[in-house]
Amino acid sequence: MTTDLAWPIALTIGVDGVMSGATGAYDKLLGDLDGVYLNDGAFAEAVAAQGHDRLAYHVDEHRYGSDPGALIVGTSTLLPGRVGDEFAMTRGHLHARADRAELYHCLSGRGVMLMDTVDGRSQAVPMTPGVAVHVPGHWVHRTVNVGDEPFVTLFCYAADAGQDYDLISDAGGMSQLVVTDGADGWITRPNPRHTGYGSAA
Amino acid sequence: MTTDLAWPIALTIGVDGVMSGATGAYDKLLGDLDGVYLNDGAFAEAVAAQGHDRLAYHVDEHRYGSDPGALIVGTSTLLPGRVGDEFAMTRGHLHARADRAELYHCLSGRGVMLMDTVDGRSQAVPMTPGVAVHVPGHWVHRTVNVGDEPFVTLFCYAADAGQDYDLISDAGGMSQLVVTDGADGWITRPNPRHTGYGSAA
Numbered sequence: 001m002t003t004d005l006a007w008p009i010a011l012t013i014g015v016d017g018v019m020s021g022a023t024g025a026y027d028k029l030l031g032d033l034d035g036v037y038l039n040d041g042a043f044a045e046a047v048a049a050q051g052h053d054r055l056a057y058h059v060d061e062h063r064y065g066s067d068p069g070a071l072i073v074g075t076s077t078l079l080p081g082r083v084g085d086e087f088a089m090t091r092g093h094l095h096a097r098a099d100r101a102e103l104y105h106c107l108s109g110r111g112v113m114l115m116d117t118v119d120g121r122s123q124a125v126p127m128t129p130g131v132a133v134h135v136p137g138h139w140v141h142r143t144v145n146v147g148d149e150p151f152v153t154l155f156c157y158a159a160d161a162g163q164d165y166d167l168i169s170d171a172g173g174m175s176q177l178v179v180t181d182g183a184d185g186w187i188t189r190p191n192p193r194h195t196g197y198g199s200a201a
Numbered sequence: 202m203t204t205d206l207a208w209p210i211a212l213t214i215g216v217d218g219v220m221s222g223a224t225g226a227y228d229k230l231l232g233d234l235d236g237v238y239l240n241d242g243a244f245a246e247a248v249a250a251q252g253h254d255r256l257a258y259h260v261d262e263h264r265y266g267s268d269p270g271a272l273i274v275g276t277s278t279l280l281p282g283r284v285g286d287e288f289a290m291t292r293g294h295l296h297a298r299a300d301r302a303e304l305y306h307c308l309s310g311r312g313v314m315l316m317d318t319v320d321g322r323s324q325a326v327p328m329t330p331g332v333a334v335h336v337p338g339h340w341v342h343r344t345v346n347v348g349d350e351p352f353v354t355l356f357c358y359a360a361d362a363g364q365d366y367d368l369i370s371d372a373g374g375m376s377q378l379v380v381t382d383g384a385d386g387w388i389t390r391p392n393p394r395h396t397g398y399g400s401a402a
Binding site: 005006007008009010011012013014015062064067068069070071073095097098099100101102103105113115117121123125126127130131132133134135136137138139154156157158161 | 206207208209210211212213214215216263265268269270271272274296298299300301302303304306314316318322324326327328331332333334335336337338339340355357358359362
């Protein structure tokens with residue numbers, strides 16, 4: 001107990017992902033995602049056509065501090081699109097403290113939570129408004145927008161979790177791709193570049 | 202990394218608080234809330250009129266386990282009503298590990314997150330759909346239904362947090378009451394029974 005306790009506040013969270021009261025935010029631009037998609041030619045074409053600085057996704061977040069029991073609460077807004085036959089996605093991560101779980105609750109749009117374990121399991125869960133995915137510890141995860149509108153999720157995880165992004169790029173990407181089924185839907189397909197996660201945690 | 206990792210699942214969360222995939226649930230009945238409200242006579246009358254077993258609130262929750270980084274995700278559905286001039290409320294708690302924060306995100310209804318610190322601060326935050334309250338560690342908290350419909354929140358907190366319920370009853374209740382303003386709204390009023398939280402964490 002100290003006198004510098006955080007004072008609780010309300011966060012107003014729109015289904016468009018706009019969060020009042022955020023203490024931090026960042027944008028990820030299309031050009032930042034070099035190497036994330038399998039088809040390098042299609043990626044280069046997309047950057048040429050849409051620009052390096054075209055927004056790919058935006059994150060708002062709120063944290064009080066980094067005390068052991070602190071949480072980070074926020075919204076992720078992932079714009080729609082495709083690069084080749086792959087749907088727009090976030091970089092994805094494993095938590096640096098790999099046992100930290102994370103909640104994602106879909107507020108709008110249509111997406112997929114794509115998850116891998118480092119020992120070779122994979123899972124893809126469709127998300128629409130009202131669907132939450134409780135990502136257990138030890139699962140690499142990313143969101144994918146398989147719809148035509150922004151895909152917005154509310155997330156909550158331990159402030160001490162951290163993110164390991166290199167694990168995915170070092171593995172040649174996640175084990176599965178989320179691609180168009182040629183009609184209005186999506187399917188997963190093994191990623192031919194994926195080398196396994198090696199001896200990672 | 203073990204072979205008994207949890208397998209991620211989707212949770213379907215209705216604005217009515219119904220959650221598919223829950224691993225646990227409990228009901229709190231009106232008669233269980235003896236001593237929670239200031240007006241003992243009004244409480245006895247409410248139990249006589251509505252029955253001991255009238256549902257007061259229902260909680261659905263999902264957890265994978267109790268590993269250090271695990272979260273508990275769930276919904277709380279608090280029925281409307283009054284006991285005397287106090288609005289229907291949950292028992293409230295401080296986390297047994299007091300530094301554990303908690304997210305509450307309003308899905309439907311109209312409520313208040315009522316919060317105290319053990320050193321005498323108090324805060325009441327109105328909640329309507331789309332409003333989240335990120336309760337920092339070290340804040341005693343309860344929800345109050347100030348509307349006419351069920352007040353439903355999605356919550357997320359660390360699985361190792363635990364709940365200390367006795368702290369509030371030992372203090373004669375929280376420091377403030379949430380009571381009718383005589384019209385369609387609510388106000389807070391100091392709880393004359395509240396003795397302070399003593400030397401609690």
